[in-house]
Amino acid sequence: MSLLDVKELLEKYKSGTCTPEELRALESWYETWQHPEAEMLQWRPDEELAQELLQDFTDYRRRKETLFRSGSRHIWLKVAAVLIPIIGIGALLWFTRPSAKDAGVASPLLAVSPNTPESKRFILLPDSSTVVLREGSSLIYPASFNGNTREVTLKGEGYFDIRQQPGKPFVIHSGRLLTTVLGTAFNIKAYPDQTSVTVTVTRGKVKIEDEQSRKLLGILLPDQQIVYENEVAATKPVKAEETVAWLKKGMDFNSIPFEDIARQIGEQYQVPISFANPALRHCRIRATFEGTESLDKVLYILCTVGNASYSVEGNEVIIDGKGCTDK
Structure with a gap:
């Protein structure tokens, strides 16, 4: 290979x-x-x-x-229950994406993150790139990336982790800025009611241009940031992890009922999650996430901590297990 x-x-x-x-x-x-x-x-x-x-x-x-x-039959069953769904989680996220059938097959898709504190929306794009939207933000993207480029439009703030596709750059339209990448991770802040647009790179390299004139404004490397306001671009070094700290907000669970965590994760990844064993709802979970993990990684950790397993049935995630005594 x-x-x-x-x-x-x-x-x-x-x-x-x-x-x-x-x-x-x-x-x-x-x-x-x-x-x-x-x-x-x-x-x-x-x-x-x-x-x-x-x-x-x-x-x-x-x-x-x-x-x-371990050689235990119980462990073998638990491994099967936890690892096998990994294959199907990507398909589940894709099939539960916003529907465009009412507007026609060629219509773009719209993903929106609720405008409530610490709300987020995880999006799996057609090329397996991922986007996490901050509260009150939206992303317009096609059902499939045809042609020589992959283009999306962002309003608000989002964290992008882009899959490499040589010869097919990824382009983000955000206010007055045009951001072009081949494979990298970065944050864009472009709210319609703000005069500035900010791009911060955590990994890789991106090219920044003016949307209208296509004037090159800069090439950003990791831990660099560009702020574009009133047709003036200013580039400076930053600690990128501080800029994207919003990703972690609300993802530090300290003795939180499993039911509450499942509700939040379900909303963030737009996937319904239910419990086969009602007792699991009240188990208190301690877990911390970066906010960029795929759904399968989040479920793996939660189920490992909660002594549970999960499976995918249709478009729903089912969590099952023995329950717990820690209420």
């Missing part, structure tokens, strides 16, 4: 869209790569994303192997 094939499967794994056959192919490659006599992979500096995805898959394998080593 070529390096490009590996990167493709690693990307699909991260977004939860791997088919069972693709997951088996990826695991087969991983076993070969892990072998002591396998040729060492040489990653170019511009392939940092592939390295991160490989680390994600390595972590997944370690969790799986640790659980399997």
Whole structure:
């Protein structure tokens, strides 16, 4: 399997869209790569994303192997219940995306995050890129990315983690700014009622242009920020993690009932979540998230902490388990 094939499967794994056959192919490659006599992979500096995805898959394998080593039938069943849904979560997020059927097949899709404190909306785009919208923000995007570019329109604030597609740049229209990327992670703040537009890069590199004149305003690297106001662009170094701290708000659960967490996660990822065992609703969960995790990672952690498992039935996530005594 070529390096490009590996990167493709690693990307699909991260977004939860791997088919069972693709997951088996990826695991087969991983076993070969892990072998002591396998040729060492040489990653170019511009392939940092592939390295991160490989680390994600390595972590997944370690969790799986640790659980399997116990030899307990109970653990085998629990692993199956937790890991198998990973394949279907990406499809679930895609099928529960906003519908455009009422406006015609070619109509763009609109995703909106409620204008309430700490509300967020997680979006899985057609190319497996992800976007997290801050409260009161919206994103317009197509049902599929055809043509030579991938273009979306942002109003408000959003965090983008863009999948690399050589020769097919990702373009974000946000107020007066045009942001072009090939594969990176960054934050854009472009509220209609504000005169400035701000772009902050956490990983990779982006090109910033004026939307109308197409004048180049700057090339941003990690921990750099550009503020565009009154046709003047100012670039400065920043701590990007501070700019995107809003992602973590409301994602630090300290002894919160499982039911309340499930309600919040369901709203954020636009996926209905229910409990097969009512006793689980009252279990108190302690968990902290970055706010950019995929739904499968969030569910894996919550179910591990809550001694539960989850499955996907139709367009719904079902959580089941023995329950708990800590009310």
